[in-house]
Amino acid sequence: MKSARTALIATGCAAALLLSACGEEGGKTVNADGTMAPGSELKVGERAVVPFEYAEKSGTIAITVKSIDIGPKEDLAKFKDKGEGTLPVYVRMVIENVGGTDISGADVSLRAVDADGKGTKVIMAGGTPACKGEEPENFATKGATFETCDTQGVKDGGEVGGVTFSDGAGYKDKPITWKK
Structure with a gap:
């Protein structure tokens, strides 16, 4: 016995x-529900499944950051003086509707961070011709995907170490980070 x-x-x-x-x-x-836990660190190219809320819509999406590139300062010409001393950061990503709920028109935004994981303190409102943020018109089925580009910024001479996702419960204080 x-x-x-x-x-x-x-x-x-x-x-x-x-x-x-x-x-x-x-x-x-x-997590047990298949979503990435707050505070997780990934490499560019890795996929994170996250709960997602935008306006009054919610669902589950997967984000795969494909690249993080610093563009030329000439790309910010439309910003005139507001773009002075700043370089654009282009975050190219693929978004997938994992949950199958209708989250059409949802805007997924990531934030650029420096090598120490701190914000670059530059927020760009609107894209550039080299990086137009696209929002899907019809994003209501499980498995639907779209590619988009989010324009962030860094001070001229600064470095970008990665990007973070901090939307939703638990991620604000412990964002998911994709490192370059």
Whole structure:
């Protein structure tokens, strides 16, 4: 009887170890519902499933940051003096409707951060000809995807270490970060 109890305890411990480790991998953790845990760190090219709310719409999306590039200052000519001393940062990404709810017209925005993970303190309102933010007109089916570009900014001479997603419950204080 004692060996059966020992075997049962050992099996229970092994299962607990497997369950605790299955959702964590190198700085990123996946919650039980399949969404990326707040504070997770990813590399450009990696996909994060997140709960999403925009205006009065909500659902579940996947964000894959494809690239983070600094563009030439000439791209900010339309901003005139407001663009002085600033370089555009182009964040190209693919957005997927994972939940299947209608989130048409939703705007997904990421924020540029420096190498230390702090905001670049430059927010760009509107895109440039090289990076036009697109919002899907029909984004109501599970598996629907679209590619878009979000224009951020960095002070001339500054560096961009990555971008963050901080919308939604739990992500404001612990954003998901994609590092370059």
